[in-house]
Amino acid sequence: MKPSASPVLYHIYLRSFFDSDGDGVGDLQGVIAKLDYLQWLGVDGILLSPVFESPLSDFGYDITNLRGLNPEYGDMATFVRLVKEAKSRGLAVMLDFVANHTSTQHPWFLESCKGANAAKADWYVWAPARADGTPPNNWLTIFGESAWRWHPTRGEYYLHNTLSNQPDLNYRNPDVIRELLKSVRFWLDTGVDGLRLDSVNLFLHDDRLRNNPPRHLGWQDEARSDPYRYQSQRYNISRPENIHLLKQLRVIADGYDSKKWLLGSLSDPSPYAVIDRYTSEGDALDAANVFESLSLCCNVSQVGEQLSAFSSAVHPGIGCWSMGNHDIARTVSRWQDANNQPEAAKLLLTMLLSLQGVISLYQGEELGLPEASVPPAQRRDLFGKQVIANYVGRDGCRTPMPWQSDAPNLGFSEGSPWLPADQNHVRYAVDQQQKEGASVLHFTRNMLRWRKTYPALEHGSCRVLAFNASLMVLERHFTSPEGSQTLIIALNASNQDATIRLNLPASATSVPVPHMKAGEPSPSGALLLAPWQVWVGELHTP
Known part of the structure; x- marks a missing residue:
């Protein structure tokens, strides 16, 4: 690359x-x-x-x-x-x-399913049911379902953080x-x-298979359609x-x-x-x-x-x-x-x-x-x-x-x-x-x-200066032994004209963007952007 x-x-x-x-x-x-x-x-x-x-x-x-x-x-x-x-x-x-994870049709999983004494018994994450037959713990998939699936041949549950036909490999092995x-x-x-x-x-995953704790208050409304958000994913991921x-x-x-x-x-x-x-x-x-x-x-x-x-x-x-x-x-x-x-x-x-x-x-x-x-x-x-x-x-x-x-x-x-x-x-x-x-x-x-013609875009840092529902201003900056370059990028992502006020030094100059027509900032720094338009300016330092 x-x-x-x-x-x-x-x-x-x-x-x-x-x-x-x-x-x-x-x-x-x-x-x-x-x-x-x-x-x-x-x-x-x-x-x-x-x-x-x-x-x-x-x-x-x-x-x-x-x-x-x-x-x-x-x-x-x-x-x-x-x-x-x-x-x-x-x-x-x-x-x-x-x-x-793999497919449940992977030869490794098919072997692992045979039992605790199989050649690849612990190549996947297996755990016995709790005393009442329910899954080993409360972990959920990112889709809000139990992250455990019962396998009748093995007589245990296997872990799947995604879909049930995609069992997780055991990287503790x-x-x-x-x-x-x-x-x-x-x-x-x-x-x-x-x-x-x-x-x-x-x-x-957590080697003790501890239950995830509930998440802090404030997530309940969002969790009505996504039970995964009820939990703090402390033990099953990251x-x-x-x-x-x-x-x-x-x-x-x-x-x-x-x-x-x-x-x-x-x-x-x-x-x-x-x-x-x-x-x-x-x-x-x-x-x-x-x-x-x-x-x-x-x-x-x-x-x-x-x-x-x-x-x-x-x-x-x-x-x-x-x-x-x-x-x-x-x-x-x-x-x-x-x-x-x-x-x-x-x-x-x-x-x-x-x-x-x-x-x-x-x-x-x-x-x-x-x-x-x-x-x-x-x-x-x-x-x-x-x-x-x-x-x-x-x-x-x-x-x-x-x-x-x-x-x-x-x-x-x-x-x-x-x-x-x-x-x-x-x-x-x-x-x-x-x-x-x-x-x-x-x-x-x-x-x-x-x-590719601007080092600030190819190699520089990025900072968000301001944004609202439709406008955003970014700063890209790059410093090298040959000098520095700072670009200011203002974008209007809406169907309406929008005015944005930029605090720019007098030395700032507009940079032409291919096939994009934008106005120039006024002496007060006000910039009128038409719908779906961008303005780019370069700051010049002594």
């Missing part, structure tokens, strides 16, 4: 990116076929969704072989060729690496740790530039000993001649304190992201609160920021007042690309792609049906990438795709937007290049 402290990764949801063989499922060869597009776009690398062997009940997060590829996606020779071809174009390759380290080495040896560790704060396992992974990553990145994804009631522990010392993760942060935000106030909380808690670690992903509704459809407008898409991309840290750009965001409508009979996401009432699932952000407006399935596949291509995406197709100089696609490409 490039030496920037703020690389931009293009997050590929492999099943829906590009199908090279007509079976309706995106594949590794399909990624190879589109590497020129990604190079043209100007990202620093790609982040691949899980590629491992899996029964696909959770589309790759339920794994049966952490060192084997799902044959739908391709073979190892194709994967190695993808890494080589990407690097020849200056693109890094990162893998979404699922190590906290040295044999399990050795298998994890072997798997990490296996993939880093293929030439990938690093791993994104899924559920990175769930690897270890255990202090978790850092020791991450340090072992860091030692492996640092043993390679070229830089290997370790990113983390986590969920915790106090997420930024956890990120601080995992990133600030330089001996565990390079950066981490939080699902509950920007990906769930719908207005600037929420973004400002998250960024302020991050900067207060994390010193000097960096975040991994994204506005969208394969688990949440498309940003321009989710965002307050955006209404899928191209100008809103451009402003939201500008806000994301103005942040410090690793940036994850989810496929289709460069097109301003809105949430797709998937007919009930064609929905594939069981998660939505099982966990959340009246939730249509995550299919709407996972539909095929629209490559060609006049081709079957919008150019994604010559066969019947695993999810239908939304015909409302015709006007967002890559081929259409490449013809239009003012498109969201060209805007994204220009912004990625513009961003």
Whole structure:
């Protein structure tokens, strides 16, 4: 990966990116076929969704072989060729690496289920029922269900912090740790530039299986729809000993001649304190992201609160920021007042690309792609049906990438795709937007290049100066032996004109932003911003 402290990764949801063989499922060869597009776009690398062997009940997060590829996606020779071809174009390759749990169909789990004397009896977290037959303790999954599932053959409960078909591995067992380290080495040896560790704060649990205490008062109203929030997750997640396992992974990553990145994804009631522990010392993760942060935000106030909380808690670690992903509704459809407008898409991309840290750009965001409508009979996401009432699932952000407006399935596949291509995406197709100089696609490409011209954006610190329901002001600052640079970024994420008052020195000058027209501050510092517009100024020091 490039030496920037703020690389931009293009997050590929492999099943829906590009199908090279007509079976309706995106594949590794399909990624190879589109590497020129990604190079043209100007990202620093790609982040691949899980590629491992899996029964696909959770589309790759339920794994049966952490060192084997799902044959739908391709073979190892194709994967190695993808890494080589990407690097020849200056693109890094990162893998979404699922190590906290496996599928219940994994051979390890099938062996572990046989009983306490089985060869892999303690490779998973097992515990007997309490005297009344209920689960060992009160731990809940992040979905509000009991984190324990009874297994009749074993005659015990097993722990699952996520879905019940994804049992947690027991990282208090040295044999399990050795298998994890072997798997990490296996993939880093293929030439990938690093791993994104899924559920990175769930690897270890309290060895005494103590009950979680109730949370402080004030959460009851919110917990009516989310019982997980009744508890203080003291014993089941983010255990202090978790850092020791991450340090072992860091030692492996640092043993390679070229830089290997370790990113983390986590969920915790106090997420930024956890990120601080995992990133600030330089001996565990390079950066981490939080699902509950920007990906769930719908207005600037929420973004400002998250960024302020991050900067207060994390010193000097960096975040991994994204506005969208394969688990949440498309940003321009989710965002307050955006209404899928191209100008809103451009402003939201500008806000994301103005942040410090690793940036994850989810496929289709460069097109301003809105949430797709998937007919009930064609929905594939069981998660939505099982966990959340009246939730249509995550299919709407996972539909095929629209490559060609006049081709079957919008150019994604010559066969019947695993999810239908939304015909409302015709006007967002890559081929259409490449013809239009003012498109969201060209805007994204220009912004990625513009961003690299300013050291403050590539390497500098980030501070939130002010925000309200629709306005935000950021400061990016960088100091080097050659000098310093400070940028002030003011954004209006609303459908209304807005005036913001900036306290700027007389030496401040406006910085042109590609395809964005903004006024100049008045002598009093008042700046009028049109809807979905940004103004950038540079402060000059003697």
